[in-house]
Amino acid sequence: NVFEHFSPTAGPCINRLTDAYCVMKGYHCWTTDCTQAFLNSETTSDIFVRPPPGCGTKGYVWRLKKFLYGLKGAPAAWMRTLTSELTSHGFSTFDDDPCLLRRFDPRTNSEIIAEVFVDDVKWCTNDPDLLKTIIDWLPASSAVRYLLRPQLPGPPRPFNHNYAST
Numbered sequence: 001n002v003f004e005h006f007s008p009t010a011g012p013c014i015n016r017l018t019d020a021y022c023v024m025k026g027y028h029c030w031t032t033d034c035t036q037a038f039l040n041s042e043t044t045s046d047i048f049v050r051p052p053p054g055c056g057t058k059g060y061v062w063r064l065k066k067f068l069y070g071l072k073g074a075p076a077a078w079m080r081t082l083t084s085e086l087t088s089h090g091f092s093t094f095d096d097d098p099c100l101l102r103r104f105d106p107r108t109n110s111e112i113i114a115e116v117f118v119d120d121v122k123w124c125t126n127d128p129d130l131l132k133t134i135i136d137w138l139p140a141s142s143a144v145r146y147l148l149r150p151q152l153p154g155p156p157r158p159f160n161h162n163y164a165s166t
């Protein structure tokens with residue numbers, strides 16, 4: 001089943017739409033790279049691989065507990081892992097494009113947009129402190145926290161949207 005391994009990723013149109021929305025709202029934007037993202041997604045079925053030459057006993061295979069890069073189901077598994085973690089913290093996916101997630105708090109008018117492209121996430125928000133707080137809320141054992149936290153810069157620097165020369 002081809003859809004079993006499908007992983008939504010933001011294309012150029014979604015990327016431009018996200019940029020335009022955030023420029024219009026005056027949001028702070030930055031990106032994070034989730035290093036070794038696929039290695040943190042649990043397998044949903046038995047996957048067996050032969051060990052590389054020189055590792056293990058000849059004639060034996062290894063059963064994977066986590067996905068490896070290069071497996072066709074790895075991107076979809078990572079997207080499920082990331083989406084599950086973020087939805088447990090108040091984010092919701094867009095029906096038309098599941099690579100976009102949004103968290104909105106009507107009491108404080110705080111909004112965070114997360115745009116996912118494979119293992120990169122673009123964050124746009126009007127409340128950078130809330131985003132840092134949400135990432136701190138993620139469980140210490142969570143791959144998402146481990147992977148995202150080190151990449152968050154000190155004070156976020158907004159994009160320079162003024163293209164007109166003055």
